[in-house]
Structures are given as structure tokens and as C-alpha cells.
Amino acid sequence: MSESFRVAIIGSGPAGLSAAAHAAKLGLRHVLIEKTDHLSDTIFRYQRGKHVMATPSQLVLRSDVAFDAGKREAVLGRWDEDARSAGVNLLLNTEVKAIAGAAGAFTLTLSGGKTIQAETVVLAIGTQGNPNTMRCEGGNSPWVQYSLDDPAEYVDEHIIVIGAGDAGIENAIGLAADPEQRNTVTILNRSADFARAKDANVKGLNAARDAGRLSILLESSPTKIEPGFMTVETRDGEARLPCNRVIARMGSSPPRKFIESCGVQFSSDDREAFPTLSPTFESTTPGLYVIGALAGYPLIKHCMNQGYDVIEFIAGNIALKPADEPILEKKLTGLPGRRSVAEWLDFLRERVEILNDLSPLQMREFLLDSDVRAYARGEVVFQRNDAGSSLFGIAAGSVLVEVSATDPSITVPIAQGSIFGEVGLISGRRRGATIRAAEDCILVEVSRLAALKLMASVPAAKRAINRITTERLLLQMFGSGLRKEDLGPLVASAEVMTVRKGDCIIKEGEEGSDIFAIRSGSMVIEKLIGGKPVFLSYLPAGSYVGEMALIDNSRRTATVRAAIKSDVIKLDGNAFRWLLSVQPELLAKAKRDMAARRDLNGFIESKKDSFGGVIDLYSSVATFLVEQGVGEATDVLLIDETLCVGCDNCEKACADSHDGLSRLDREAGRTYAHLHVPTSCRHCEHPHCMADCPPNAIHRGPDGEVFIDDSCIGCGNCERNCPYGVIRMDKVPPKKPSLLSWLTLGLGPGPGEPSKAWSYKHAKSAEAPKKAIKCDMCAGQSGGPACVRACPTGAAIRVSPEDFLSIALLDRSGG
């Protein structure tokens, strides 16, 4: 008979460990099951000496295990000790493979085939998932490993790294870095290029290959692993390579499949969705609880509190108030109408349409990332052209949209229960209209992150948001005079499609009358002139194309392709034609827009004869910029290398206006026709860096800048997620002596970022945490970005793509 427990806790991260410690304290018969040979693998895998942060600071810690900000080693050491002294019943090196049964009698199948019984199960396995494993023959050999802690450990070996992502490349470079180690390193890539990796990494890899330090095998995959050798299938047939060690970095699969196989349902099919949970963390399978990062709470403190809470709930203390209660209370004080936190949660949930389907637990979490505010009649919520990507829900009252840029008296109302601000959320672009309160009202401002979470976890909310965005986008695009009612047939025909980077939605010369509205991302328009594609213009989100062929009854006159991955709304041509026929004003506007486009085409065609070379240059520079990601940028730093004298005053100015750390690498980056795109933030419309920030520390500021606030925990996710390599992890250097004492007495390192050696020597406190550093566009400094202000020759400019990917380029290349 297998052993039996009151509660089995799976995963010994902060969540599981805290649960186990509390179970031990309450004297519950428990077991903590961990698949690795140590506690808390995610934290164990942080880099050595990492400063672990204890955010959010206003959240009290409720746990029988201690936790305070400090070095990784200290945190882990303390946890080992606390686990021992609490009497946690720990089972290491054991992976749970399956969970079957129901409340009161779960059966857990462990690695090795053993089973145990448990009345309740707490799943706390985090979101790390399992690394994808080698499937070929011999894939489970002991010399096949899925991580690499210290590349300096290996000497005199034939090592094959498998995988073409950043992790694999970094490992391969690390292993080959020191020739003294005498390793023969080969990296295997199934495809023909390293499209998934960062440019800097690919360059580094090629450099290492050119230096003869490692080999790259493209279009090859392993077929057999045996002692001393690996057989590889290559384009030119099979090869048998000497091999003592395999490092497989083929990504990891999220733990979702495993969790679903245990009977836990997720709220939707979206990749970002979380398990559906009750306020006591119970999943759709009674008796099976989910906590920690897996439940959607990615910070250590949250995880630990939930570990404690879930054991209280299991032990019968259902009345326990969550530890975040005081935070929510603080958020809600000062609002009219005396309501308790629970009453507020219900109030908002019932009155804002997109929140209707949330569970109380989701509602709590949602509110932690959102704000509730009261506005007096006439007060402005936001202004046209403000930057902002949050969404607003109207819980009480109503608002007015000033649809005309010039006449504030032309307004459209939005009623209680609905939302606004969704265009900024979806497209990442500036606010299209000013909104003011029509009467006293209560609004929920939903941060971008919370809104994305909401869309991922509540399908109904997603549908509602999508419907409203389509409607409003069309209204905004086609201009004044149009009402929601007029759009009926057009909206009915609308189909949202995702277009991959580089794919065409319209091809020159083809038949077709559909109209495309760009919801997110951007497009470029090209035309074949003299057999070569020439860049005509750039279309940001919020514009539409395709009307020319429709109005003229002609074939498509140009090709439209996605500059980056984009969402477009396809509208039926006939429905649009009908709309034009009943809306003469719209027809006139469409004709005006068309005339402008036709002028541009004509202009380019006419120049083609006289300045063929100029047009070619213009076109290729534009294409280059789009390739550099300028198409998804909102604001990008460019350097005209015909003017740049290399004084690096831009970098120095950047460092001196930001705690002594430069956020810009002038020299690095791509160059085309003397136009240089330095390594510096582009403030993307949909910032990749925001994708996975545990403390939600990355925001878009009022001037459109994407910035990182003080709650950064230094995990490095943003650095890894940025495809342009513009974020780095560093600590603030000590304060420098003043400029005057440098000028007169030669004290200190002078303007700009001090050298590492100087900072090290003058560091005051031993431990300053490394945090993520990136450009904030000098927000809050009057005068704008210091890099541009400090350029003595005018080489450095900051531009937004619509402004730059235009005729201005032509002027430049024309001289």
C-alpha cells in the first residue's frame, strides 16, 4: 500500500515551500515533492550572487518561512534552514508524473513508478515548464544535459550544443571562449539560419566560427547518440561526430499540458491564460489547488502568502482575508460611496460589461493592476495625442468623446458599462480623441498588462473588446459624420486577420476590392517601377488601404506588405461601396486621401526618370529602416553618419542625465547609406520587453516613452525579450566629483559613464542590485532627449516612423 497524506504539495518554489512549512506548523500530514535535488529550482537557477528583491514592499509577508531581499545564496540558505526546522516532509529528486482520482483520494504517480495517496493536492510547479528533450536514440544518455551552469567547468571535451535560440548560442560561445579549455564545440541547428536569436548573439557566434573556435552545422539534426559519438543527419547525408557531451537547449514546453492532464481547466485557449480558480485557489477539480506563478502571481512574496493561505483554506479557515486586502483598501479609499473592498469588487464587476465574467479571485487580481477613480463633470480623462495604452471601463456615469480635433463641442457619448481607450491598448498608438466626463463618474483604469491578462482569461471580455475596437477604429478612420448605426453591414463583414512580417495583403496588378484597416502593427506600400520594387510609403496602425482599386474599379496599383506582425481588419468591398454610396461625405474624404496618394505615386514616378538613383537610394534606405524594426517603433534615434564626428557626446550626455549609466551604444548597430541605427530603444508600439515582467515595472509614459520603474527586480526577462538588445543589467555607479573639480583639478572620471574599474574602486556599499536599464527618452527633463540636445553637429536625430519613412528621406538623399 502506498503512503497517504492529508495534503501533497508539488513543487518546492516559494509557493510550495511556504505551503509545506505552514502545513508542518499546523501538524497536517503532508509531503513536499520536488523534482530536482534542491529546493526552489527557479531561484536556484538565478545567476550567482543575484540580488533577490522582495516586492511589492507594501505587501506584508505571511509565511512560516522567512524572506527578505538579499543575495540568492542567502535566501536559499535561509529557506533550507527554515524547511528543516519547520519539519517539512520533503521528497527530493521526485517528479510527479500524473495525478488521478478526486478530492479525498488522489493518487500521485511519481517518477520511478511509485505512487502516493493524498486527500488534497496543491500544485505549485511554477511556469518554467520542462525543457524539450532529445527524442533520438540515446537521447536519455547521462551525458545529455539541458542546462549549463558554468562553461568553465568543462575541459578537453567534444561538446555538441543543440538549438538555435539565444540560450544555445550563448552556451556554445561560452564553452569555446577560452582556448585553454581545449573543447571542440559544435552547434547544431535544424534550420538554415538563426532567425530566432538576437542579432548580437548571431554575430558573436559567426565571429567565433570565423576565429576557428567552434563549428556551426546548419540544417542538421541528431539521429543517434552513443558513447563518444553522435550521428547527425545533414543536408549532405549522415555524419558521425565525436561527442562526449550534449547540451540540448531546444526551449521548454510550458507545464500546461501536464496540468490539464491532471484535470485542471484553463480559462481559455490563449497562451497567456491561467487555470480557472475559486477564491480559495481551488481548481475546477475539487480538492486540487493551484498557487504561485502558475496561478498568475509571479512575485516571490505573493507566492509565499498564497502558500500560507491555501493551507489555511484546506484546514478549514475559509474566512481568512487575503494579505493584499490592505493594498486594495488603500486603492479604494477616497472614492464616493462607503463600500467595503468586497462590495467595491462586486460593484465594478456587475457594472462594467467586460468584467462581468470574472471570478472573485480574478477580480481581486485584476484590481491590483488597475485603478479606480472618480471624475467630476467636465474633467478631462485624457487628451487627444496623449500617449497611453490603458483601457477605461465606466462603472458609473458617462463620458463624452471629442471627435473633432478643432471643435470641442462636437462630441459622442459613451455610456455606463462600456469601455474606452481601447485603440491605444490595441495599436499602441497615441490617443485619438480627448475624453471628458459628461457627469460625475467612476472609472476603472485598466493597465495594459491587466487588460491583456483579462482578454486572455475571459473570452467574453476579449470578444467585447474586439467588437468595440473594430467599430471605433472604423468610425475614427472614416471620419466625422458617421455613426455606429451606419457601419452595421461593414462591421458584420469584418474579419480580423493576423499577417506575418513580410506577408502581402494586397498584390500589385491583382483584382480585388476588399479594404484593409490596420488594427495593430504597420504596413509598407511598394510599387514596381522599372522592374524594381520601390518603397512608396509607410502605413501606421489606424489607417486603411485598398480603396483605390474600389473607387476606380481598377486593379491593385501597389503592393502592401506587413512591416511587422500586424492585425488587420478585412472589410468587404461591396459593403464599403454601399457605405460610400450612402455617405457622400465619406466618398469625398476617400477621394481626397486617394488624391494625396496618387500625387505621391506620380511624384515618385516622375522623379524616377530624372533621378533614378535617388529613388533607388530612398527606397533601399526605407527598406533598411523597416528591417531594423523602425516599423514598430514609435520613436527611434538615428545618426546621420555624414555628420557624426564620433565624439560620443550623445552617450556621455545620456549617462550624465541618468545616474551615470548610458542607455545608448552609439557605435554598435546597423548602418546603411551612412544612416546609422544605434543600439538604443525604439519605444515599440507593442514593447517586447513588457511581455514578461514579474513586478509589472515597465510602462509607457505620458510622452510615449517606455520606461522601467523602481520596482524592477533585476530578473533580466526584458533584456532577453528585447530583440534589439537595448536593455542591459547594471548597477548605479557611485557619484562622481563635480564637473568643475574635474575641469580644474582633474578629479574623477570626467563626463560620461565612469569605467567599471573606477566604479568598483569608489563603490560605497558592497551590494547594489543590478537592475534593468533602458532609454526613457529623458522623460521629465525639459528640453527632450539629452542625446539629441548634446550632439554638436546635428547628426543625432529622434524620429517617429511616419515622419521619417516619408518624402523627408528623399530630401535627404537628394542632398
Next chain:
Amino acid sequence: MASRAANRGALHEGFLRHNGFRWLKIASVLCITALAAYLLVDAEPRPNGGTAVGYALGTIGALLILWLTMLGLRKRVISRGRYSLKAWTSAHVYLGLSLITIVTLHTGFQLGWNVHTLAYALMMIVVLSGIWGVIAYGTLPRTLSANRGEATQGQMLEGLRLLDRQLHDAAQPLLPRQSEMVRESLENCSVGGGLYARLTGRHRRCGNARALTAVKAELRAGRPDPGQRLSLIVSLLERKEAALGQARRHIRTRALLEVWLYIHVPATFALIAALTAHIVSVFYYW
């Protein structure tokens, strides 16, 4: 869109064209006014620094010089506020040039061997070196950009270090005499070097060039080359030669972009000292 494009164009002007040559225009007006005053006002007994016009021109000149010197500070004090160093440089260049007219008129063409003329001469040195600087700023950036392609200085040096490591490894099995030749490249070869080498990019007795000649001669002499080691070394040395060429051109261009400042700035300090002496002595002997 048209207005925006025009706006971008303005942002895109270099320091010489800044704001539609605004400072060129202002400086021209200044010069013409000075010239008119000089010609129209009948100075007795003859125009010089002591007349009313002379005082006016002298004061303007001295203030301008002090303001021009402030560029060094403006460049390094990254203060908040709406300023543009490009606009400052633009004004610096054109107002600096206007000094030629203003100060020459101030002298009333009375030059001699004294502290007054010393100040004048120093100013002309500063101005001439400034003109040199503007020419350098106008022509060299393209060279710098074209030469480096997308490589950074750090990458160029790293590339050289890598080649050195490969040379070092490849030379291991060679005869002592031959590895001595390769050592020349590893030990007696620099990218920067002294002032002359930096400014010209010429490195006489460059170890790499000599190693290349020597090893090639060895091959030509038909010495045994087991495992084609020597050929490998020749190709490595040739690659290093090319990499050295790029790195040296880079250093050279950068040096040429800076070297005039080593006259411009010290001469400025000397000028200010001489100017002080000039002003003190004028008032002392009044």
C-alpha cells in the same frame, strides 16, 4: 504631411545649415554693421581701438571671445532645459568667423610687436584652427563611416586579438627561427602608436608587415612546410594586415577629427591670457 516633412528636414540640418543658416545671417549683419560704422564714422586722428567705434568693436570682440569659450562648458554640462548644442556650434562657427572682421577693424590695422598684437595673433590662430576643424567635421565623417562599415572600434580590436591568438596557436609547431618571425607580428605591431603614426596611419617597421615578408620569403625559398602551416600563417598574416589597415584608418580618421582641437583649445587659453593683458595694459596706460 507636407508641413511635417518640412519640419523633419529642419531637424535634419547639420550645424552649418542650422535653422536655415540663421547664424550665418546674423554674423553677416554684424560684420556689415561693423564695417559701416568703421567707414562712416569719421575717427580722429585715425581709426584705432581708442575711438568710440574702436571701443565698441573691442567690447563686442572680447565678449564674443568669452562666449565662444563657453562652448567647452556647454558641451559638458548636461543640464535640463531647452538647448541644442548643434545651435551653439552653429553660432560658434559663424560668430567666431565674424571676429575676423570685428577685431581687425578694432585694431584699425595698427599692428606691431606688442601684447596687443599678440592677442590678435592668438585669436587668428584660434580662428584658423577653427576653420580647419570645420573642414575636418565637414569631410571626415563619411570616411569614418565608410571605413568602419558596421564594426565598432572595440570589435576591430577584438578581431585583431583573435587573429593574434590564432597566429600564436598556428606558430606552435614551427621551427624556432620561423616562430621568431611570427612573434614579430605578435609583439611589435600596434594599432595606435605615437602621434605621427596616429595621424598618418603609417607604421614604419610594422611587425606584421615584416613577419609577412619574412614568412613569404620562407615559402618562396621552398622550405619544407609540413601540414601547410606556413601557408596558413601567411593567410592569417594577410588577414591581420587587412584588419590592421581598417583599424588604423579608423584611429587615423578619429585623430584627424580631434587634432585641431589640440591647437584650438590651448590657443584659446593663451588668447584669454593675452586678452586680459591687453585690456589691463590699455586701461593702465590710459
